[in-house]
Each structure stands twice: as C-alpha cells, then as structure tokens.
Amino acid sequence: MPGLIERYRDRLPFSAGDPVISLEEGSTPLLFAPRLSERVGAEVHLKLEGLNPTGSFKDRGMTCAVSAAVRDGAEAVICASTGNTAASLAAYAARAGIRGVVIVPEGKIAVGKLAQALMYGARVISLAGNFDAALTLVRQVASVHPIALVNSVNDFRIEGQKTASFEIAEALGDLDALCIPVGNAGNITAYWKGFREVGLAPRMFGFQAAGAAPLVHGAPVAHPETVASAIRIGNPARWEQAMDAMTSSAGGVAAVTDAQILDAYRFLARQEGVFCEPASAASVAGLIAHGAGGAERVVCVLTGNGLKDPDTALSQVSGVVACAAEISAIEAAVL
Numbered sequence: 165m166p167g168l169i170e171r172y173r174d175r176l177p178f179s180a181g182d183p184v185i186s187l188e189e190g191s192t193p194l195l196f197a198p199r200l201s202e203r204v205g206a207e208v209h210l211k212l213e214g215l216n217p218t219g220s221f222k223d224r225g226m227t228c229a230v231s232a233a234v235r236d237g238a239e240a241v242i243c244a245s246t247g248n249t250a251a252s253l254a255a256y257a258a259r260a261g262i263r264g265v266v267i268v269p270e271g272k273i274a275v276g277k278l279a280q281a282l283m284y285g286a287r288v289i290s291l292a293g294n295f296d297a298a299l300t301l302v303r304q305v306a307s308v309h310p311i312a313l314v315n316s317v318n319d320f321r322i323e324g325q326k327t328a329s330f331e332i333a334e335a336l337g338d339l340d341a342l343c344i345p346v347g348n349a350g351n352i353t354a355y356w357k358g359f360r361e362v363g364l365a366p367r368m369f370g371f372q373a374a375g376a377a378p379l380v381h382g383a384p385v386a387h388p389e390t391v392a393s394a395i396r397i398g399n400p401a402r403w404e405q406a407m408d409a410m411t412s413s414a415g416g417v418a419a420v421t422d423a424q425i426l427d428a429y430r431f432l433a434r435q436e437g438v439f440c441e442p443a444s445a446a447s448v449a450g451l452i453a454h455g456a457g458g459a460e461r462v463v464c465v466l467t468g469n470g471l472k473d474p475d476t477a478l479s480q481v482s483g484v485v486a487c488a489a490e491i492s493a494i495e496a497a498v499l
C-alpha cells in the first residue's frame with residue numbers, strides 16, 4: 165500500500181510535487197474482536213495501530229510533520245516524548261536524511277521505544293523531569309532555533325492522524341462509538357476531525373489512566389503516574405479540542421485504574437491474540453469498565469504494539485518452564 169500522503173493527498177495539506185517522507189504507514193487492520201464483543205455486549209472492532217512501521221499511530225502524524233518540515237527546509241526535527249513519538253520521529257528523520265532530537269522523561273520510557281530511537285540514530289536526551297516539563301522546554305527551543313517541532317501541537321500531526329478515521333469509515337461505513345486512550349489529546353482531536361470530514365459523528369469516549377487523568381478532574385495533574393507510560397501526561401496540549409470532541413459527539417471522558425488497564429492488556433493477548441502496549445489497552449479497559457453509552461458498533465483504538473514494552477509484559481506472566489534435555493523431562497513439561 166502507498167503511504168498516507170499518497171493515498172489521501174486530496175484531503176491533506178500537500179500538493180503534487182511536494183517532498184514526501186514515508187515508510188508506507190497507515191492501512192492498518194481493523195480486526196473484529198469476538199470475545200471482547202461477547203464480554204461487553206456490542207460489536208467491537210480493534211484498530212491495530214501497532215502495525216504501523218515503527219509500531220504506533222505516531223507514524224501517521226510523523227509522515228506529514230516531517231514531510232512539511234523538509235518542504236520548509238528544516239535541517240532538524242525535535243520533540244518531547246513518552247517514547248513512541250521519539251521512535252517515530254527518529255525513523256522519519258533517518259528516512260529524510262535530517263537530524264532528529266528527542267527529549268524523554270528520565271527513566272520513564274519503555275525499553276523498546278528507547279532502542280528504536282537510538283537505532284534510528286536520533287540524539288536522545290533524558291530529561292530530569294516529566295513529559296510536561298519536556299514539552300515546555302522543546303517549545304522554547306524550537307521557538308528560537310531553526311528546528312521544527314513535531315509534537316502534536318504541530319497541526320500536520322493532526323492532519324496525518326485523522327486518516328485513521330478515513331480508514332475506519334471505508335471499512336465499516338459507520339460506527340456508533342470510538343474508544344481511545346488519551347494522553348496529550350492529539351489523537352482524539354485528530355479522529356474527531358477525520359470523522360467530521362467524512363460526515364460521521366460517532367460518540368467519542370476518551371479514557372485516561374486514573375493517576376494521569378487531568379481531563380477527568382478538570383485540572384492539570386502535577387505528578388502523573390501510571391503503568392501506561394505513553395499516557396503519563398498531566399497537562400494535555402490539546403485539552404480544549406479533546407473536550408470539544410467528546411462533548412459535541414455526546415461521548416465522554418473517564419478514568420481507568422492501572423489494574424483495569426492490565427486486565428484488558430492480558431485479556432486482549434489471551435482472548436483475542438492481540439498484543440498491544442499498556443496505554444493502548446486503556447481504550448478496552450474503558451469500554452469494559454464504563455461502556456460506550458449503549459453503542460452497538462464500537463471501534464477501540466489500539467495505539468501501539470506490545471513489543472514496545474517487554475518489561476511490563478514480563479511482569480504480567482508466569483515465567484518459562486525450565487527443562488532438562490531428556491525425553492522424559494520434556495514429556496513431563498509438555499503434557
């Protein structure tokens with residue numbers, strides 16, 4: 165499949181002849197989830213965004229943000245990140261042949277994401293502070309230096325990410341509700357924009373981790389904490405737009421505990437054969453815990469791949485079975 169800009173150029177801010185930096189992102193599966201459907205009493209589909217080139221939906225926004233930066237002559241791109249934006253930026257910067265710089269909160273980023281950012285050759289800066297502090301600082305740096313800021317405050321990110329709604333509309337025709345994890349709130353903003361552009365208005369249900377739920381409390385959270393590191397954000401940049409998406413669609417925002425997130429995380433792997441990262445499971449945890457307003461056809465967005473965060477996965481399972489290299493021992497272990 166061609167990448168997003170090629171597929172949807174008529175609905176994106178790019179003209180024929182503009183540079184396109186693509187890894188053939190998008191066109192991700194929309195998988196029916198029979199066991200989850202049975203559990204919640206609705207027809208539930210999973211949008212598998214972990215199958216993008218760097219393993220998260222961030223690639224949709226990044227192809228647009230980096231293509232636009234290259235068009236504008238940028239020689240470097242920068243972001244603050246809980247991990248996936250860093251991995252995505254690093255890959256697209258490598259592809260474009262420009263410098264990539266990422267600022268991540270010290271010690272709070274999943275190991276797979278860190279490995280990706282370093283392998284793709286970005287400069288990775290570990291900040292003695294949280295995501296919100298990192299975002300404030302990169303905004304300052306980008307405002308005074310010729311470096312393009314590609315966090316979701318960059319409108320090209322929203323443009324790219326809205327294409328997931330186009331794909332859902334193409335696959336299903338219509339849906340009653342969308343369940344999505346909310347961190348910095350760019351993605352829910354993008355989905356709502358995309359749905360409006362194709363004439364749909366599903367109820368938008370955003371779910372935050374209980375320890376990082378500023379939209380639920382109506383106030384920033386100074387020290388956000390959750391196992392779902394991708395949504396460990398206390399002061400979302402797209403706050404008003406996310407609230408608008410949820411209120412004007414008659415949806416809502418609610419919190420899910422880490423225990424509920426991890427329960428959904430294991431359920432998806434064991435009952436549906438889908439391994440997402442913990443933050444992604446917040447959409448399903450929210451659907452299980454709070455429902456989706458009685459909706460019949462629901463899409464849950466699984467934002468990132470489970471392989472990103474092997475430490476959390478291994479903390480959730482019993483270990484491997486040790487065995488001597490003898491037939492009787494193998495038989496005992498297998499049977």
Ligand SMILES: *Cc1c(COP(=O)(O)O)cnc(C)c1O
Pocket residue numbers: 220222248249316345346347348349350351352394395441443444467468469
């Ligand atoms: C970035 C991210 C989110 C949160 O998206 P926002 O646009 O910041 O709300 C959720 N899950 C994963 C895996 C992410 O990488």
